[in-house]
Amino acid sequence: xxxxxxxxxxxxxGQRRARRWPVVLLVVAVVVGTGVWMWSDGVGPLPxxxxxxxxxxxxxxxxxxxxxxxxxxxxxxxxxxxxxxRAVSIALATAYQExxxxxxxxxxxDSLGVFQQRPSQGWGTAEQVxxxxxxxxxFYDALAKVDGYQTMRITEAAQKVQRSGFPEAYEPHAEDARxxxxxxxxxxxxxAFTCVARTPSGGSVSAxxxxxxxxxxALGISRTGPRSLAVPVGGGEQDQxxxxxxxxxxxxxxxxxxxxxxxxxxxxxxxxxxxxxxWVERAAGPxxxxxxxxxx
Numbered sequence: 260x261x262x263x264x265x266x267x268x269x270x271x272x273g274q275r276r277a278r279r280w281p282v283v284l285l286v287v288a289v290v291v292g293t294g295v296w297m298w299s300d301g302v303g304p305l306p307x308x309x310x311x312x313x314x315x316x317x318x319x320x321x322x323x324x325x326x327x328x329x330x331x332x333x334x335x336x337x338x339x340x341x342x343x344x345r346a347v348s349i350a351l352a353t354a355y356q357e358x359x360x361x362x363x364x365x366x367x368x369d370s371l372g373v374f375q376q377r378p379s380q381g382w383g384t385a386e387q388v389x390x391x392x393x394x395x396x397x398f399y400d401a402l403a404k405v406d407g408y409q410t411m412r413i414t415e416a417a418q419k420v421q422r423s424g425f426p427e428a429y430e431p432h433a434e435d436a437r438x439x440x441x442x443x444x445x446x447x448x449x450x451a452f453t454c455v456a457r458t459p460s461g462g463s464v465s466a467x468x469x470x471x472x473x474x475x476x477a478l479g480i481s482r483t484g485p486r487s488l489a490v491p492v493g494g495g496e497q498d499q500x501x502x503x504x505x506x507x508x509x510x511x512x513x514x515x516x517x518x519x520x521x522x523x524x525x526x527x528x529x530x531x532x533x534x535x536x537x538w539v540e541r542a543a544g545p546x547x548x549x550x551x552x553x554x555x
Contacts, residue, residue, distance in 0.1 A: 307535050311454035311511055315447040318438040324514065326360040327454060329373055329391055331511040333360075334443035335474035336395040338504045344444045345409045350374075350398055352429045352436035353417045362391055374398050374421070392473065413437075443507060445500030450526050450538030452507040458531035462517015462552030464488050467509075470516060475505060483549070490548040492523070499524070506548045519553045 311327035313320040322330060330351060337347040354360045357375040366375045372389045376382035376397060387393045401420045402408055408416040414430035423429075442451035468480050468488055483489045492502035506523040509516065513530050520529040527541040528534065530553070 307455045309454070309456055309514075311452065313439045313442040313452045315438040315441045315451050318434060320435045320439050322360070322439075324454070324456070324511075325362075327511040328515070329354065329360045329362060330439060331443055331508045332391045332474055333373070333395045334440060335504065335508050336392060337399060338444055338501060339474070339476045340396075340399060342399060342403075343409060344440045344446050346399060346402055347440035347444055348433070348436045349402060349408065349413050349416045349420075350395065351439050352413045352432040353398065353421060355432035355436060356417075356423075356429050357421070362389060364389065443504060445503035445507075449503060449524060450507075450528075452510070453528060453537040454510050454513065454534060456510075456513045456530045456534045458519070459514045459517045459553055461554065462486070462519075464552060467516045467518075467550065467552060470512065471505065471508070474508060475501075478505065484551075486519075486554065487549065487551045489545075489550070492546050492548060494546065502548055509548070509550055517552050518550060520551045521548065523548045 309324050311322045311324065313322075333350050333354060334347050337344075337350065351360070354373045357370075358366075358373050360373060362373050363371060363375070365371070369377050369379050369385070371378070371385055372394045373391055374388075374394050374397075376388040376394055378385050378388060382388050382397055383393060388397070398420060402416065405411075405416055405419040408419070411419075412430065413433040413436065414427055417423075417429040418426040421429075438447075439452075441447040464482055464486065468482075471478060471480060471490065478490045481489050481491070490502070490505050492498050502523055506521050506528075509518055509521045510528050512518070513521075513534075518530060520527060522528070522541055522544070524546075525541060525543040526538040528538050
């Protein structure tokens with residue numbers, strides 16, 4: 260006679276719900292994770308997250324929007340002073356190590372800003388060293404007093420200025436700093452630096468003009484329309500480099516300046532979804548950097 264196996268006891272409603280929860284949570288985690296990945300990589304209809312990239316000689320450097328604004332300003336101050344790209348490389352490597360190129364409001368003891376300069380050591384007031392323009396000029400002033408800095412290893416030159424307790428700490432950032440400085444000072448190939456940026460809302464021609472003059476000095480900027488301006492560029496090699504330094508600075512500051520598009524030397528960049536394409540070919544116009552701002 261066959262023995263019948265009794266059926267398993269029926270699960271109570273609460274038990275069934277409890278068993279379903281791990282599955283539901285797993286599905287939610289997968290969906291959320293996939294969405295984050297798609298957003299960060301710009302898969303499908305989702306835009307890429309805002310970021311900037313310098314690509315020089317096989318070295319690719321990615322920066323957040325905050326880092327990009329600070330890096331381009333550090334570079335602009337160097338260009339304005341007529342310093343070699345090597346000086347900008349040293350400054351950027353220092354900023355990488357000290358603050359990850361962020362304008363910090365804290366640090367070791369009273370250290371502040373992108374270079375973690377200490378007011379108690381004569382670098383300036385707390386407010387001054389947190390002004391990236393001021394801090395960059397202060398750094399370059401000190402670097403200019405270092406005899407032979409152009410032929411030193413980057414970490415050695417940086418250490419002469421910073422006098423850190425870790426003198427070799429700047430060298431791991433040397434390669435990225437060199438690539439970034441080459442792009443931002445216009446020494447590398449055209450359009451070596453670009454950003455993915457959402458379309459900002461509004462921008463002021465007078466504010467953009469003042470910002471550029473503050474960063475680069477007198478540029479002969481002219482207003483070319485109610486929402487546009489132009490920076491004239493001469494025909495020399497140094498002029499060409501300065502033109503790219505200005506154009507890429509504007510791209511990095513697109514959000515704060517309200518920039519819709521920038522064009523120079525037959526290439527153009529636009530904010531919004533088009534910014535994912537980087538610099539694209541455009542019909543060559545007058546020898547100048549053209550900047551168009553968004554509508555207010």
